[in-house]
Amino acid sequence: MTAAIPTIALVGNPNAGKSSLFNALTGARQKIANYPGVTVERKAGHASFADGRPMSLIDLPGSYSLTPASPDEAVTRDVVLGQQAGERRPDALVVVVDAANLDNHLCFALELIALGLPTVVALNMLDLAERDGLTLDPAILSRELGVPVVPTVAVRKRGLADLLAAVDGAILTHQLETHDHADPPPSDAALHQRARAIARAATLSETPVRRWTQRVDAVLLHPALGFLILLALMFVMFQGVYAWSEAPIGWIEGGIAALQEAVTAALPDGFLRGLIIEGILGGVGSVIVFLPQILILFLFILLLEASGYMTRAAFLMDGIMAKVGLSGRGFIPLLSSFACAVPGIMATRAIPDAKDRLTTILIAPLMTCSARLPVYTLIIGAFIPNTNVGGSPVGLQGLVLFGLYLSGIVGALVVALVLRRTVAKGNAAGFMMEMPRYQWPRLRDVGIALWQRAWIFLRRAGTIIFVTTIALWLLLSYPKVPEGSSESQVDYSVAGRIASGLEVVVAPIGFNHDIALALIPAMAAREVAVSALATANAIEAGDDEEAMAQSLSERLQGRWSIATALAFLAWFVFAPQCISTIAITRRETNGWRWPLFMVGYLFLLAYAAAGITYWTAVAFGLG
Amino acid sequence: MNAKLDSAPLGVAVRISRIDWDAMSHDEGRRLREFGLMEGIDVTPLHRGSLFSRDPLALSVGRMQVIIRARQAAMIEVAPTAP
Known part of the structure; x- marks a missing residue:
């Protein structure tokens, strides 16, 4: 056999606790990418057997059967059948089933077992099932299914070592046997009947279901009360988002100011100091500040x-x-x-x-x-x-x-x-979904996901925003305004002149030169508008001590009318200023038609909304 | 007596007597079966819609709870469970 690291795929129904099990097995050692050609997330990670041999784990999208109903489910089928481009067929499957939902989850499990790959069933969330009044016998289940069954409680890391040992054993016995048969796929009804029969056989006792979840649902799904609770939430x-972020934002601002002071003290006045203080720290800093929110x-x-x-x-x-x-x-x-x-x-x-x-x-x-x-x-x-x-x-x-x-x-x-x-005419949409039990969110799983989001944001700040900010700083700083000129540096610069052109278009909706200047680099990402305003502001303040001491918002108060500020807010409700969104729309709709349509209709709406807001505000004397 | 699931009273278990598979799309039918909704199965309608609509319908099937639209529920005939 090959000496390659074995690949083990986690597969199962939605809500079987697959992701928790994946997190528990791999910890933070995960890599998220896309399957080539499709935009389905590929979650992979590493773990090791008890004796230290490494294995690679992939977490396949949740699915109900091998007949896919969505692109996600198609990936799951293709991977387990070995038909997914660029993905080796897994060496073994870990079929994750919710112990409290065997009737249903065993259908997919039976389909997967019939594939003939080395397979182990993880009888997951056994603690919740027991709390639900269900007593199961894993040994009976294993006998009926013909594969090892390991009880696990992923969120408490129970059963993980046994699970991996069983996988190791399954791969080993599989190599010793010959497997040249593939069972013909049974009909849906037959599959369900078998699943229910097996579930009944493995259930030693059960009490009426999910009283706790049903009691909570009586309130949260109440036609009127439930709706009010959703709105209140x-x-x-x-x-x-607004109130709790105040303190951490203060810390970040303090940190950036301290860095700026340190750089001022360490570097002589000149190009590099300007770039670091105004361009990098001023620009990127003004975006990082929003991480807490x-x-x-x-x-x-x-x-x-x-x-x-x-x-x-x-x-x-x-x-x-x-x-x-x-x-x-x-x-x-x-x-x-x-x-x-x-x-x-x-x-x-x-x-x-x-x-x-x-x-x-x-x-x-x-x-x-x-x-x-x-x-x-x-x-x-x-x-x-x-x-x-x-x-x-x-x-x-x-x-x-x-x-x-x-x-x-x-x-x-x-x-x-x-x-x-109009353009997306079609039948009334359907809506069929499984409603999971309530459960306490696991700090660890939430923590990992939160860290992944923070990292994506910081990487964005470090790349797209960093580059556009520096480009803007250069365009704003050159050419240098001649000594004794009455024009400001910002107006005289390349960026300032481009903005003057755009200003003609946006002046009717109350936008001034500052805004025209901020809108261009903000095409890359909306938040760049803030760093653009900050950078332009820092350059314009120059060495003017008094102007430097003012915060950005104080400066804006002096330069913008309330009507202009409100119009600017209304603009951003609609404006499609985000390269990433346009790119993902192109990918998800397979072409330029829909992203272009999206950008066009959103800019039209943005212009109209800003205009109406501005003219209304002016009519009320806020101009 | 043959009532439709979309008008069955909430909180009372009923048995599915017939599903009009021909009236729904292939995918709809398959997803219903994957949820375990088939002839002979007992279900309990639990919640129906919110402030603004009688749609959708949440029901329990075995130990699972699923949501379907009233339109699909109207294709499912139910009878009282055997005493």
Whole structure:
């Protein structure tokens, strides 16, 4: 046999606890990439057998059977059949089943066992099943299935060593036997009958089901109360993003200022010092500052997902989403898009209907992603007073932020309604989903996911934002304004002159030269608008001590009217200023047609929204 | 008596007597079977819709809970469970 490191694939139904098991086996040693040609995430990692021999593990997308209903499930089938390009057929399968849901999960398990690969069944979440009043006999199950069955509790790391030992043994015995038969696939009904018979045989005793989950659902899925709770949760989430990030943002700002001082002391005045202080620290720093808010938002989303609440939210939202031609399935990608449209658009793969999916992709950028937060918080902080609304504990700034989120959502619903009647016409979308049990989110799993998100953000800050910021700094700094000229350095620079051209187009909607200047590099990523304003501001302040001492928001207050600031906010509700989103849309829709359509309609909406906001505000005397 | 699942009262177990497989798409039918929704199976409708709609329907099948739309539930005939 080959000396290559064996590849073991984890495979099973959605909600079988596969990812927790994968996390427990590999720890943080994971690599996430895409399968070539398709945009399905490939999660791989390493672990070792008891004697130290390494193995490579892959976590396949959750699936109900070997007949795929979505691109994710197609990957699962192709990998286990050895038909996935660029992927060796796994040397062994670990079939993960939820101990409390054997009737159903054994169907897929039987299909997988029939493939004839060395297979071990992980009887996962046995503790929850026992809490649920279910007593199972793994030995009977193993006898009926004809493969080893190992009880595991992935989240408590129980049974892992036994599982790996069983896999090792299965590979070994497999090599000694000959396997040239493949059973013909049984019919669905026959499969179900066998699965139920085996589950019954292995169940020693059982009490009525899931009382705890059903009691919680009586409240959380209540037609009126449940809906109010969902709204309240989302409101708390957005207030939390604003309120709890204040202190950590202060620490980061302090750290950057200290670095800038240290550089000033260490380097002589000149090109390098300017580049580091104004370009790198000023520009990238002004984006890193928003890491706390992004992490708080992701933390909420991850907790809602891990606890099982997210499917309930999808259930509650399905009625509304159906009215605009979407389904509750779309709620999860759209909610993820509040953190970032890129994973959101990728999550639309779980939507089986093509038109439903296309519409969800096209409206995903309208959800207020975390990259807008830097822009929103800067402008809100500068122009909206930090007071409470009428003596209530509700802050005005938080309320405005909530309003911006709401505008995006309402805009998205209206756009979906129009799209489903025009370019994405089709049958009413379906909505079929399994509702998982409630469970306490595991700190470890949430922690790993949060760290992966933080890393993606920091990498973005370190690459796209870093490069655009430096390019902008150079374009702003050269050519140098001649001595004694009345023009400012920013106006005289290359970037300033380009901005003057754009200003003609955006002046009618109340945008000034500052904004025109910020919009161009912000095509790369929205948050660059903030670093662009910061960099331009730093260059313009130059050596003017008084101007240097002012914060960016103080400077903006002096230069922008409230009407302009509000128009700028309205612009960013719609504007598709994000290269990553455009790129992922191209990939997911296989061509340039839909991303171009998306960019076009969003810019039109952005222009109209900013214009209407500006003209209204001016009419109310805020110009 | 033959009632449809979409109008069955909540919280009362019923037995699926007939599913109109021809009225639904192939994928819909397959997913229903994967959820374990087949003739002869007992299900309990649990929750129906929210403030704004009678859709969707959450029901329990065995130890699992699944969500389907009322349109699909209307293709499933149910009868009282045998006493």
